[in-house]
Amino acid sequence: MMVEIGQKVKVCRLRDRVSNDIMDKLGKVGTVEDFKMTDGSGVGAVVTFEDNSSSWFFEDELKTVEPANK
Helix, strand or coil: CCCCCCCCEEEECCCCCCCCCHHHCCCCCEEEEEEEECCCCCCCEEEEEEECCCCEEHHHEEEEEEECCC
């Protein structure tokens, strides 16, 4: 899956142990705002949520909800 900036995505899983703040994002929908290079294992997507918080996720942790606004 290749996500695009502006696309709505849902956090469907988390690979690693994370803080409670990030754990609370599981099942939430947000908008892809940018991309981030990870620790050598790929590219992550920076997702912003309705509460204006944001975090980055690996692409396999996200499921697309709707196409990017073009």
